[in-house]
Amino acid sequence: MMRRGHTAFYLSTLLLLLLFVGVLAVLTGVFSQAQRKSAEARELTTATALARNAAEALSAAHDETELAHILRENDNIQQEEGGICAFYDQAQQPSAEGFYRVHLTYEPQSTPGGTLVRSTITVETEKGTQPLCSLSTAVYIRGGQEP
């Protein structure tokens, strides 16, 4: 009778312990997810700023060479076919081996009065497979000079 009472006690404490470990696992998961979301929010803020800056640089440039010149700092530019890649570190500083990769397509289209340049700007990280943000923009360059 006494032994049966002991067994019931040990079993109930074991169940309680399992429940406790389960609660710990759930809460640890919630905290880990909060940390991950916080890091993602930080990356998204930087990516949005980089995309906006690239769009402004595109507006100021009169051709692809000038665009590369505006974006170039610390040898962070790679010219690719149909576009430009710029690299930035996590502090948003231009860097040759940056964490963020900003890719701009440059698609000029001649019109009677000038050139319409369409561009898609994509920002991604070195670890990510999906772009953090992407925006499409266009700028009209009248007769080789921006209006």
Next chain:
Amino acid sequence: MREEAKRSQHRYIIALLGVFAMGFLLLVLFGTKTYLQTVRSQNENNDRRAVLTYVATAVRAYDRAGGVAIGTGPEGAVLLLRDAGSDAAYEHRIYLYRGNLVEEYTASASSLTPESAQALGPTDTFSLEKEGKDLLRVRTDRGETVICLRAGEVG
């Protein structure tokens, strides 16, 4: 025999309490660390947006011929945003002062009054670079923003 059983039961209960207490302690430490990191990151994001986006929006609002200029302030550059009109009696000034980006709206002829200026957000650096005639690069320790002036030029 009965005493021995009781003693082992006590040891078991104390060990169990120890496990519970340690688990709670670790959970609280991890939770606190996560909370602090999240809040710090959120504040940094907010500060960055507040400072850089505000400056970009202010420049856009004054984007007209002669509307944007760079001057010299107490701790480096001053962004001078002048009202429309040939006389331009008033101007909006943004500059660094004692670890904060501050702004003031005052008569163009008056000197800077940083003590009464409104703080926009914390930053230790603030620099303005003109590229070409219409590109303004604003750098702070929160990041940088590039602004292309559509109508005016940087004076």
